Amino acid sequence: MANMRHMQWSDLPPELITDIAERLGLLEVMRFRSVCQSWNSATSSTMSAKIESVLKYEIWFLHYGYDSAGQCQLVTAENGNITMNLPELDESTTCIGSYQGWLLMFKQGGSMFFFRPFSKTKIDLPKFPNSELTNHVAAFSSPPTSADCTVCVLSRSTSNDDELELYLLRRGCNEWNQQHKLNIPRSSIDTIKCAAYSKAREFYFLDHGDNLLTLSVTPNQEIRWRTSKLVDTIDNSPGTFHP
Incomplete structure (x- = not known):
């Protein structure tokens, strides 16, 4: 129990992280992946699978390129603004x-x-x-x-x-x-x-x-x-x- 108190969220087993992500919606997975690097790495395949399975998208707008760090904003009608870190889309x-x-x-x-x-x-x-x-x-x-x-x-x-x-x-x-x-x-x-x-x-x-x-x-x-x-x-x- 003492060891468990000092565990970080990033210490969760990858198979458990993947299992949790598979139960979330597409935009929820995006937020889930931003918690830490290990969560992001463990859910790459889940993210791709969810995108491929979506037959009808709501309208989204991606605001990017306003800084050199790749900070982006995904704007959705139902979920508001979601911050994404995409260094590939710099200014x-x-x-x-x-x-x-x-x-x-x-x-x-x-x-x-x-x-x-x-x-x-x-x-x-x-x-x-x-x-x-x-x-x-x-x-x-x-x-x-x-x-x-x-x-x-x-x-x-x-x-x-x-x-x-x-x-x-x-x-x-x-x-x-x-x-x-x-x-x-x-x-x-x-x-x-x-x-x-x-x-x-x-x-x-x-x-x-x-x-x-x-x-x-x-x-x-x-x-x-x-x-x-x-x-x-x-x-x-x-x-x-x-x-």
Whole structure:
């Protein structure tokens, strides 16, 4: 009994910590992991399993990059603010794409990596050809653990305002595909604000003027693209795309 009085919470057996964590909800596990290093290490697999099992998420916002220590705030409607320590998301990193819980992060200097905040899984990518981030927006076709994952990064050329620069990376490649230049003036596609990937195997890039750029890559690496305009129909039904 005397020895038990002097035991620390961090001295609990890993199997007991894991058993406790498996009985908690996703956000409760996040708080649980922040108690000490041993609790965090013992619940890594539990955290990943819980994330994969969640079929419907509430809306969350991750506020990061406001200090060099990686202190972040997860903002949720039902649970308020949750403090997270994510040194990978310091003030020099920017998120340029996200999909199924994965973030695609760009770090000044050209480093790029996938990151999953809840399980803290990090997957490094080959160095990006441009060391400085300008107006890059990205999308990827599937989680980086999938064999068919393709990353597509698009930005307006800094030397020619009538060109967009396209970079592609497929899983297993050691370097980014050669830069593709698309002759698309700003009058057709202005500064891009968001991107997504569809099951039709197409990348979508939307600018702030509701102009849509659709990109696809054929099996022989041919780049195909078209521009469209997002407009509202007269009867106020959901918007449609008009080429």
